[in-house]
Amino acid sequence: MIVLGVETSCDDTAAAVLADGKLASSVVSSQDEVHGPYGGIVPELASRQHVANIMAVVQAALERAGMRVGEVEGIAVTRGPGLIGSLLVGLCAAKGIALTNRIPFVGVNHLEGHLLAIFLEHPVEFPYLALLVSGGHTSLYLAERVGCYRRIGATRDDAAGEAFDKAAKMLGLGFPGGRIIDQLAKRGDSSAIRFPRALVRGGSDFSFSGLKTALREHLRREHGLGFDATAAVASRAHLPEEALTAVAASFQEAVVDMLVEPTVAAAAALGVTRVVVSGGVSANSRLRLRMVEEGKRRGLEVHFPSPRFCTDNAAMIAYAGAQRLERSERDDLSLNAAASLPL
Ligand code: KG4
Ligand code: ZN
Numbered sequence: 001m002i003v004l005g006v007e008t009s010c011d012d013t014a015a016a017v018l019a020d021g022k023l024a025s026s027v028v029s030s031q032d033e034v035h036g037p038y039g040g041i042v043p044e045l046a047s048r049q050h051v052a053n054i055m056a057v058v059q060a061a062l063e064r065a066g067m068r069v070g071e072v073e074g075i076a077v078t079r080g081p082g083l084i085g086s087l088l089v090g091l092c093a094a095k096g097i098a099l100t101n102r103i104p105f106v107g108v109n110h111l112e113g114h115l116l117a118i119f120l121e122h123p124v125e126f127p128y129l130a131l132l133v134s135g136g137h138t139s140l141y142l143a144e145r146v147g148c149y150r151r152i153g154a155t156r157d158d159a160a161g162e163a164f165d166k167a168a169k170m171l172g173l174g175f176p177g178g179r180i181i182d183q184l185a186k187r188g189d190s191s192a193i194r195f196p197r198a199l200v201r202g203g204s205d206f207s208f209s210g211l212k213t214a215l216r217e218h219l220r221r222e223h224g225l226g227f228d229a230t231a232a233v234a235s236r237a238h239l240p241e242e243a244l245t246a247v248a249a250s251f252q253e254a255v256v257d258m259l260v261e262p263t264v265a266a267a268a269a270l271g272v273t274r275v276v277v278s279g280g281v282s283a284n285s286r287l288r289l290r291m292v293e294e295g296k297r298r299g300l301e302v303h304f305p306s307p308r309f310c311t312d313n314a315a316m317i318a319y320a321g322a323q324r325l326e327r328s329e330r331d332d333l334s335l336n337a338a339a340s341l342p343l
Contacts, residue, residue, distance in 0.1 A: 001326055002067065003074045004097070005318025006058065008090030009082025009110045010135070011035055011046045013053040014314035017065035017072075018322055023120055024065035026308070026315040029053050032176065039169045047085035054093045061314070072103055076321020079107030080341030081136070087337035095333050104330045106321045111343045113316035114278040115143055117309045120319055124303055129272045131263045133287075134279030134312075135161035135176065138206050138259075140266050141343065143276070146323045149343050152266050153204030160255055160281045163208035167215055167251050170225075171244065181248045182284050188245030190253040190286075193218060197257050203265040211254055218247070256287050260294050267300055274301045283307040 002024075007014040011034075016026040031049045035041045062069060077094035080087055091107070098105040115130045130141045130149070138155040158166070161178055168177020173184070195214050198207040219225040223239055239247070259281075267275055277291055288304050295302035309316060 001073045001322060002071055003076055003318045003322045003325060004058070004061070004069075004072045005314035005316075005321060006054075006075065006077040006090045006094045007110070007113070007312060007314040007317045008050045008054065008086050009078045009080070010086060010312060011041045011049075012312040013050050013057045014312060014317075015054075015058040015061035016314035016318045017061050017067055018315065018318040019065070021319075021322065023315050024067070025061045026313055027057050027061045027064065028308075028311075028313050029057050036175050039175050040165065041083070043083045043085055046083055047089055050086055050089035054089055058093065058097070069097065069101055072101070074321065074325035075103050075105040076108050076318050076325065077105065078110045078113065078317050079335060080109065080338035082110055082339065084337060084339040087339070091335070091337050095335075099333060104325060105333075106324050106329060106331045107335045108317045108321045109341055109343055110317070111137060111139075112147075112149070112320045115141060115149060115276070115343075116146065116320045116323070117278050117305045117313075117316035118276050118303050120309055120315050121305060122303075124274060124276055127272055128274035128276050128303075129263065129267045129270060131259065131275065131277045131282075132279045133160045133259060133277065133281035135159060135165065137279065138208075138281075140204060140263060142270060142272065151343070152270070153206065153262060155206040155208065156200060157207055157209040158212065160206070160208060160259060161279070163212055163255055164252075164281065166212050170216060170219060171239070171247065176280075178281055178284060181252055182286065184245050184248035185252040185286060188242075188247070188249030190249035192246035193250035195250055195254040197254055197261075199258070199261060203262045204269075206258060206262060208255070208258065211251070211258070215247070215251055252284070252286055256284070256290050259287060260290050263291070264294050264298055264300065268298070273299065274303070276303045278305055278310060280311040283310040
């Protein structure tokens with residue numbers, strides 16, 4: 001079955017074509033340059049960019065796959081969770097294409113896309129413990145089969161990606177910050193600063209707001225950097241290279257500890273032997289290394305999608321949607337977008 005995937009839940013405009021379970025094309029148009037100057041995503045600007053780009057991105061995905069729209073047999077589109085204005089652009093575009101070309105369509109939960117992204121590259125046996133770490137979510141799910149996911153734990157406050165982005169903003173590094181901190185941390189001493197590790201409720205929940213405060217306090221105390229209520233006033237130039245890389249590496253190490261510990265503890269408590277890590281933060285090189293090391297020590301099989309399938313993309317949406325389209329499931333054209341959509 002040939003499935004067109006469409007994803008516009010946040011700040012990436014993406015489309016992909018999946019042909020009989022194999023990826024034929026995946027196009028992602030990033031809006032980083034649009035939101036970068038603001039140090040975070042501006043929802044109204046995100047919607048406008050999606051409107052401007054969506055049809056060109058869909059067209060590019062079809063062209064790269066060597067297909068015409070008439071050959072598409074199903075459309076899968078993210079319907080939530082995400083920014084409502086952004087979601088509506090992808091959903092309306094997908095409905096329009098479905099209606100004019102009489103193609104069946106299904107709405108997909110963005111989180112299910114992340115949880116199944118690994119299957120774009122290789123199969124994993126169920127059940128597995130899924131650690132979903134992105135800019136908006138940090139949760140543990142027990143994936144029992146396609147469509148059946150039990151939530152085991154979640155963040156009490158910030159998501160891990162959000163913590164990276166806020167730290168980068170305080171350090172004047174630009175947006176999104178995760179990848180930049182990842183790069184800087186490679187040159188830094190991760191034991192230079194001992195940031196606090198919050199472990200909550202029997203170990204299955206996460207919390208990152210204390211770490212953010214600890215970083216702010218560290219920068220104020222050790223480097224005299226002040227922050228007003230609305231904007232970070234730090235700039236990269238204020239911190240010598242060695243201090244900057246040490247802060248990045250130490251901060252990253254704390255985040256990684258706070259992700260790895262609850263994950264391996266939950267796997268042991270549930271008696272599962274497979275762990276799949278997904279979402280934008282799963283592109284983090286230190287998290288990948290540490291999770292694999294810890295997995296080896298504890299007899300766990302650990303899987304990560306390639307970085308391009310960790311961050312938002314439409315290939316994972318096409319894959320998740322294909323699971324339902326292939327069983328002849330369809331959604332009605334009255335389907336609405338949902339900013340908060342549980343899995
Ligand atoms: O999954 P994603 O693309 O979008 C959401 O659904 O949120 O995740 C984006 C998040 C951002 O917070 C970004 O800083 C983070 O993933 N991220 C990283 C890395 N690459 C992206 N965080 C840490 N290390 C990375 N290499
Ligand atoms: Zn995502």
